[in-house]
Amino acid sequence: MNTALVSLETLPRTAGPRPWTGPFAPPVRPLDVLGVPGQINLDYAATAPCARAAADAVTELLPWYASVHRGAGELSKRCTLAYERARRSVAGFLGARPGDEVIFTRNTTDALNLLAHALPATTTVVTFASEHHANLLPWPAGAVRLPVPASPGAAVRALDAALRELRRGTDPVRPVLVAVTGAGNVTGERWPVAELARVAHRHGARIAVDAAQLAPHAPVDIATLGVDHVAVSGHKLYAPFGAGALVGRGDWLDAAPPYLAGGGASAYVGPATHQVRWASGPARHEAGTPNLLGAVALGAVCAALGDADRDELHDREQALLARLRAGLAAVPGVEELRVFDAAAPRVGIVSFVVAGRDSAVVAAELATAGIGVRDGLFCAHPLTRRLIAEAAARRGWRNPPATALRASIGLGSTTEHVDRLLAALGRR
16 A cells, blocks of 8 residues: 555544554664764763664655655655654654644754744743753743752742742733753753642643653653643654654644744735735644654654653663762762752763863863763753852862763663763773
């Protein structure tokens, strides 16, 4: 059967890890990653390596590469089918509800900027000072930035108090959006998303989750968590080629002017200037020729992860993470950065500082040994500076480093990788 001739409406719309079966389901692909022999990549939190599932899906589609939603030929039909199938794969992977929209973007930053663009004019945004820049900078003037909480419970209580005060004496239907991370990109600590969502909804607010760091490491189910919007990046999810997604409720998005004005976003264009009727649904904010290969790569990884045993992957990663953290704690002069208690749940990310050493110099030395880590402030400048100061205070350092180091793991990471990093730091 020629899939290029099949209407997209024949594909089931059920949400779940694998939203359809039969001849139109994406193939089950291996869940491993590409790499370069001799190079140890411990920088997954910045950009994860390419999954073989993504590479294979793109390679298979390339001979058919053509327009999407813009042609009647066989190539165009097949590419349109692949693009929309990827959209549904992302929806299933993230547990989208019936009626939720999946809008392809460039990355999480682009997705949250799209959401900021679509906010009703009187919306107040509430977030925490511990956010990545992608969840700090897009929001309009007047956003409420809550202090960095000392614990997950403190975050829930602070949000409850802030929303109660915000609602006092104001229009009870005035739109409020809470914007939080699922897992911190500096420390890897997981945030109490479901509890924060319950608090937000109790006060008539919506909640958006930056899941860039959480989705690669743990299931993210929009319906179960009770959140309104989720943003993800393909390059964090083992899917290069420059795609991300904003997934969730579509009413604000359908009421807003297009993020980009152009072909595809318009349902009708008349002869008069600005005589335009805009499309509804994802097309409204996907003007121009879409990033087909990026979407297909992301969809392929979502399908592969949806077929995987996430509990087994989680247990394996947590064992590596425990080995990494214990090893760092045993290296003289090394101190881990953290927001919450040391025992708080986290994904495979650890940031740390080395007493008396410039982080960029340490990272360069590690690179000569074939070990790649990140150094800097991790696009979370206010938080990272604060955590460096707190780490120095815990250890009694008089002159803390200006920046930090970050080691992050995921699919493809091994005990050898962790042990070689620890050995190299011990020899510094």
